Amino acid sequence: MSTEHEVTMEERQPPTLEELKARQARTRQNVGQDIEVLTVSMGPQHPSTHGVYQAVLDLDGEIIVDCRPGIGNLHRGLEKLCENRTYHQIIPMTDRLDYNSSFAMNHGFCEAAEKLMGVEVPPRAQYIRTMAHELSRLANHILWLGVHIMDLGTQTFFCICFRDREYVLDLFEMLTGARLTHSFARIGGVAKDLPDGFEEKCRKVVEFLPKRVAEYERIIKNNRIYYKRAKNVGIFTSEDCYAWRVTGPPLRAAGVVRDLRKDEPYAAYADMDFKVAVEYNADVYDRFLVRMTEIRESCKIIGQCLDNLPDGPYISKDSAFVLPRKKNVMLDAGAMIQDFYHVFNGPDAPKGEVYRAIEVPKGEMGVYIRSEGGGKPARVRFTTPSFYHGQALPPMAQGEMLADAVAIFASIDVVLGDCDR
Amino acid sequence: MSVAEIMEARFGSRLLETTTFRDDLTYSIAPDDWREVLEFCKESPDLAFDMLDCLIGDHLPERMEAPLQVVVHLVSHTYGHRLRIKVALPEGKTLRSLTDLWPSSNWDEREAWEMYGIYFTRHPHLRRLLTTDDFEGHPMRKDFPLQGTIGGPIRTKLKGKI
C-alpha cells in the first residue's frame, strides 16, 4: 500500500461557493430526531495542548450534535489591567496574549498607539519590525504544524518542528534577549538595533527553512493518512468566515485574497514583494497548505528586509511619546527628565480613539484604544483572532465526527492566552 | 460614493456626531436607531459591511447621563472600507442583539454584558463568558476594583466546587 495520493485533475480546479456548500452538506452527517446524546466535556485539561479550552460536546455515537465551548479559564482581566498602566507598561503584557508569536502582538499594540499619538516611525525601525514580525510568523506556523500533526497522532513530527523552531528562537534571543516573550517593539520603533552577526545567522536560517518546508510537505502533503484526515474536513466557506469573523489562514484557505499586509499596509510591507497564500477548498488540508506557503513567503520577506535595510535611528526621537535611549538618560539631563516622565507618567497621548488591525500569524488582530489624554489609556480592547476562532468551532464541527473535531480545532489555531485575555 | 456620503444621505441628522480622528470614520447614534443603522450597513449593496470586526463595551463614569457605551467596528471585504459606530447608553437601556446579522457578535455581546452590564435583547443565551459562573459584578466598570471583591490570594469562593 503506497502512502502517496495522486491529486486528480478535478481536485486541481478551485471549487465554486455552491460546490463547497454541497461538499459541506455531504461530509456533515445529519442526526435524526429523538436521539439520545452523550454529553462529554472535552474539558479544560485535555491532551490537545491548545490550552484550557473546554468544548462540551453532545455526541450521538461519534457524531457531534452540538458543541458548547467554555472559555475564560485563562482570563486575567488584561484589559482592565491596561487601564491602570502606562502605554509603555502595556507592551510586555501584550507579549503574553498570543505567546507563540509575541512580537506580532507587541507590534499590533505599538501600531495602534503610534496611530493615536501620531508618531512617525523611522524607516530602519520599520524594516526591523517587519523582519521580527515575519520571524514570529515562522515561529508560530512551525509550532502550529508540530502541534497539529501531534493532535492527529504522531510525536515525531512535533520533535522535528520544535527542532526547527529552535533556530528561529535562537535568532530572537540574539535580537531581543528572550526566546518567547520578546517585548521588543517600543512606541516609535524597536528596543535595540540589530546585533553583530545577526544578519549572517538570519540569512542562513532563512535559506534553509524553505528546504525544511519542502521536507514537511513531502512527508505530509501526499500522505494518504493525512489526506484522509484533512481533506474535506471542516469546510468553512467564505460566507461562513465573514459571518463568524474568521480571518487569517482559514479565510485565505476559503479563497478570499485578504491579507492586511497588502490591503492595509503597515511597517515596511508596502515595499515588500510577496504573494498572498490562497487556497480554494476551505478545509483542514488547505489551511495546512496556506501556512506552508506563508512560511516560504516569510522567508522571502526577511531576505528582502535584510537586503534593503536602510540606515538611521531604530527609534523615533519624538520626546513627547517615545522613551529616550538609556545611554542618553545616563549622560543628559533632558533625557533623564524625559525618561522619568515616561516611566512614571507615560506619554502625553491626545484625547481620542483609534482602531488599528494588523495581520498577526493567527489572523487579524485589532487594537482599539480610547484615550482621555494622559499617560494611561481609558480603554484598550484587543480584538484577537483566537477569540472568534474559538467561537467558530461549533458551526465548523457540527455534524462532524469527534476525531475530525480535533483536527478542525487544531487547524483554526486557537491559543487561549489570545482568546481569554 | 463614499461611506460618509451614503450614510449621511440615508440618516442625515440621526447621525448625532461625526468624527474622523486619524482617518477613522466614526458616527455616534442614538440607542433607538441602533438596529436600523446597522441593518442598513449590512444590507446596503453600496456599503456591504459583511464582517463585524468587534463589538466593544465601555464605561465613562464622567458622562453622567449616559455612562455606558457600545462601539462597533465594521469591515467590508467587497470595498475594503471600515466604519465605527458608537452609541451612548444610559443605565438600564438595552440594545437589540446583532447575532442574526453577524453571528460573531454572540460572544462579543456576552462579554459586554458580563463586563459592563449592557443587556442585549433577543440574544440566544446571554450569560457569563470569561469569569466564573458565580461571579458578582461587572468587572470592567471603572468602579469595580482591579483586585476583585473577594480578597486573599485565591480570589474566588471554592465552596461547592472542589
Added chain:
Amino acid sequence: MSGLVFPNFDGAPSVSKAQMLSGEALRNASDQDVLATMGGAVRLPGGIALPVQIERVLGFGRSFSYWPLLFGLACCAIEMMALGGSRFDMSRFGMEAMRASPRQADGMIVAGWCTTKMAPRVVRLYEQIPDPKWVLAMGSCAISGNIWDTYGVVQGVDSLIPVDVYVPGCPPRPEALWQGLEMIREKIKKSSHAYDGLRRIPARDALELEGAE
C-alpha cells in the same frame, strides 16, 4: 492468599503524621531524620534484611520515571514543550511521557497562571493524582501570579496545592525548568513531599475557613 509471602514492609511510611516530615521539620531535617522516615529495611521472608530501605529503592526507581500530568496552561507550556523537543530532550531522563490522565501521572508541572475559573479544576486534578506526587510551579505566574494582580488570577498556585519546587522566570528557559526537575528528582529519591501525612492542601484549608465565615 496464605500461600503468598511478601517481604515485610516493616516501618514503611503509613498515613501517620508522626513519621512524615513536612514544613519546618523538613527544612531542618538532617539526612538521619529523612532516613528514619523511610521506614525500616527491606526484610525478605526467612529473616534476611537487605541493606537498603524500601523507600530508597522505590525512590531511586521513581526518580528516573517521573511522568508529569500534561498541564500546560499558558506561555510556560511552550517552554515545557520545548523541553520535550529535540534540543533539550527530557526524554533522556525518562520524563517525556506526559500523561493526559491524572490517574496515571506522578505529579504536575503547573505551567502558567491559574485563574479563578480554573482553580477548582487544578485542585480536583491534583487530588486525582495518586500518591506519591510532586508538584513543580513553573514560571512566575504559578509561583505568585506575576504581573496579573487582578480579580481573575490566583496569586500563586501554592494557595491551592502544596508545591515542591518553584522555578522562576517568565518564561523560564528549558534549562531552568530542567534544573527544577532535577531538584524534584532529588526530592523523589529522598521521598520527601511538600504535603504531610494527612495530605492537607491549602485549598481545603481555605474552604474550611470559607465555611466558617
